[in-house]
Amino acid sequence: MTISDVGPSQDQAYYRDTYLFESPAQVVAAGQDDDGAWVAVSPNIFHPKGGGQPSDEGTVNGVPVVPSRTEEGLVVLSGDGLALDEGAEVVCAIDETLRKRHAALHTAGHVLGHLGEARGWQSAGHSHYPGQARLDFSPEGLESELATPELRDAVRAELQEAFDAVLARGGAVTATTDDSGHRTVTIEGVNAEPCGGTHVSDLSQLKDVRVLELKVKRGALKVRYEAEHA
């Protein structure tokens, strides 16, 4: 069996439930490549790196694995010492603290992106990595608004205030996937965006959200931020 044969049959459980940290699963494909042994399991609880969000970390039957996504869209788990055949029943587990941290940062990134766009800013990129989370916007037309450190800090404070207001209102975070596999993430009262990442299930699960700094660097307005899972 080739990867493209099993791609559609892998159930991406992490799309439905951010808080599924451990699950039994079945090996639907297994093989060896230059990096060693790999398996694909279903249901799959591992988020592979992508969309600015880092990979989950975790284990299959206690063996540490690194998830990645193939060109065909299959999530495969690579690990030294994996020796599993197709059809094997396994237990998968992910690092709960890391998953929740990634989900908090990612969800906060959606909200901050919306707040920037509400000011008329054009999104130009994002990273949701812990310790270096930031959104990029096009700086065109913002020269006077952001000319000095004082002005940039005033805008930062406005973004923080707007973010705090969103959190005070609260809102559910839900995801739907259509028949062709396109996933849309909706934050109640904020926006709906196509996204393949993991998110908190309600804005009340975010805490310590801080807009840290605005900087214009290498042709982009970079807005750094921080967020924790409650």
Ligand SMILES: [Zn+2]
């Ligand atoms: Zn997302």
